[in-house]
Amino acid sequence: MQDVRLRTAAAVLLCISAFISIPGAVAAFLWWLVFAGRFTQVKQVRMMLPIVAMVAFFSIVLALTGGDGASYFIRMMVIILIGFWLYTEQKSGEFLRFGVWLLGERAGFELGMIADMSMQTLHLLVRDFHQICIAETLKGIHPGWKTLVPAGFVLVNGALSRAESTAELMAVRGYHDGGSLCPEFITPRMDILSTLAALCVLILALIPVSEFFILYR
Amino acid sequence: MRVELDDVCMSREGWSLSAQGIFTEGIHLVSGDTGSGKTTLALLLAGLLPPSSGTVCREGISSLMVSFQFPEYHVTGATIRDECISWGIDPTGVLTAANLRDRQDLSPLKLSRGELKRLHLACVLARDYDLLVLDEPFSSLDCREKERVCSAISRRTTGITVIFTHEQMQFPRVDYIWEIARGSLHNRGSVPGALEAWEHAPDIIKKLIARGKVPENITPSDLLEAACRT
Numbered sequence: 149m150q151d152v153r154l155r156t157a158a159a160v161l162l163c164i165s166a167f168i169s170i171p172g173a174v175a176a177f178l179w180w181l182v183f184a185g186r187f188t189q190v191k192q193v194r195m196m197l198p199i200v201a202m203v204a205f206f207s208i209v210l211a212l213t214g215g216d217g218a219s220y221f222i223r224m225m226v227i228i229l230i231g232f233w234l235y236t237e238q239k240s241g242e243f244l245r246f247g248v249w250l251l252g253e254r255a256g257f258e259l260g261m262i263a264d265m266s267m268q269t270l271h272l273l274v275r276d277f278h279q280i281c282i283a284e285t286l287k288g289i290h291p292g293w294k295t296l297v298p299a300g301f302v303l304v305n306g307a308l309s310r311a312e313s314t315a316e317l318m319a320v321r322g323y324h325d326g327g328s329l330c331p332e333f334i335t336p337r338m339d340i341l342s343t344l345a346a347l348c349v350l351i352l353a354l355i356p357v358s359e360f361f362i363l364y365r
Numbered sequence: 366m367r368v369e370l371d372d373v374c375m376s377r378e379g380w381s382l383s384a385q386g387i388f389t390e391g392i393h394l395v396s397g398d399t400g401s402g403k404t405t406l407a408l409l410l411a412g413l414l415p416p417s418s419g420t421v422c423r424e425g426i427s428s429l430m431v432s433f434q435f436p437e438y439h440v441t442g443a444t445i446r447d448e449c450i451s452w453g454i455d456p457t458g459v460l461t462a463a464n465l466r467d468r469q470d471l472s473p474l475k476l477s478r479g480e481l482k483r484l485h486l487a488c489v490l491a492r493d494y495d496l497l498v499l500d501e502p503f504s505s506l507d508c509r510e511k512e513r514v515c516s517a518i519s520r521r522t523t524g525i526t527v528i529f530t531h532e533q534m535q536f537p538r539v540d541y542i543w544e545i546a547r548g549s550l551h552n553r554g555s556v557p558g559a560l561e562a563w564e565h566a567p568d569i570i571k572k573l574i575a576r577g578k579v580p581e582n583i584t585p586s587d588l589l590e591a592a593c594r595t
Contacts, residue, residue: 279438
């Protein structure tokens with residue numbers, strides 16, 4: 149999807165649908181398969197495995213304490229898939245345009261810029277983590293749980309240092325608050341169709357399906 | 366001992382780099398503009414990045430090390446002393462050489478970028494590797510430190526050392542010059558013969574050659590000798 153407004157709207161609708169119910173999660177997953185499903189892209193995102201492991205852990209804890217762990221796992225996995233799709237589709241500067249379009253040149257500009265900077269930091273953290281893993285391997289250290297702490301220190305330190313430098317640079321360049329921008333968007337028909345489909349998914353999640361299928365009850 | 370690049374090509378989003386050649390024992394200097402693909406080629410040589418096409422063949426190499434431009438990536442020790450130990454070396458000598466002995470209990474991340482680079486290079490150059498790839502080893506260093514690092518690199522007599530840099534001031538003694546230009550890696554040959562074809566040569570070398578004073582090598586003392594030659 150090229151239009152960040154429709155993409156974000158679709159992602160929000162799908163996440164709500166997946167969170168509400170299992171039929172909503174299944175419908176959101178089908179939407180993902182049709183409009184976004186790229187398994188190769190998911191495999192490329194290195195953070196996928198630890199996040200799946202974390203969700204699985206909490207699902208097991210939930211199941212052991214009497215909750216519906218399986219339902220939680222399925223719904224969260226679909227939300228994560230949608231999140232990764234949104235992350236991989238995002239292009240630099242999109243949130244800034246989206247923020248200005250949505251909330252104007254003061255609050256919108258600020259929020260959009262913060263969102264864009266956060267995404268940029270996330271991309272850099274992924275790149276840095278990859279480099280750290282290579283450096284550890286070169287030293288003869290196998291990247292694993294034990295090496296996460298020193299790697300974390302390097303990543304946090306680097307992110308803070310970059311944030312400080314950016315803040316200083318912006319202050320030096322006279323940035324105070326807000327800014328002017330004329331956001332432009334390209335909206336292909338397919339984007340509108342995908343968003344309408346996401347809206348249908350939400351409606352499906354909200355409607356009590358069992359009301360329509362007597363046999364199901 | 367050699368690294369052979371056979372019709373290697375790396376491409377992504379409107380950018381590509383092709384490379385062909387053999388890196389034999391000795392010190393190789395690879396120069397090129399920022400963004401020309403020096404780091405990519407460094408990773409390819411070390412086998413840390415698969416090429417889009419072609420093959421990278423490493424023969425007789427049992428130990429390798431890549432020094433990244435940003436030394437933070439290499440940090441695994443909680444203190445400067447631990448960091449030295451993590452490289453498998455005795456900290457005393459290295460910390461004295463890097464002038465950091467009195468700060469050995471500090472976190473390496475508390476050091477400035479230049480100090481950390483100094484520590485990192487001291488650790489890397491304290492050991493012998495069959496293939497040592499140095500990506501921008503002179504960045505963040507002052508002139509004095511560059512000189513010290515150049516001396517340490519020049520002393521390497523075994524193995525393959527490949528230096529990727531856009532440095533224009535200080536160089537170690539090198540045996541071969543390569544450069545990345547117009548999306549391809551070019552072998553300019555061995556020094557001093559390679560100097561005349563070296564497009565990225567610093568101005569001083571170009572001027573010396575224009576006056577017919579070809580330096581024996583590219584270290585500051587070689588350039589001084591050529592400049593004073595009558």
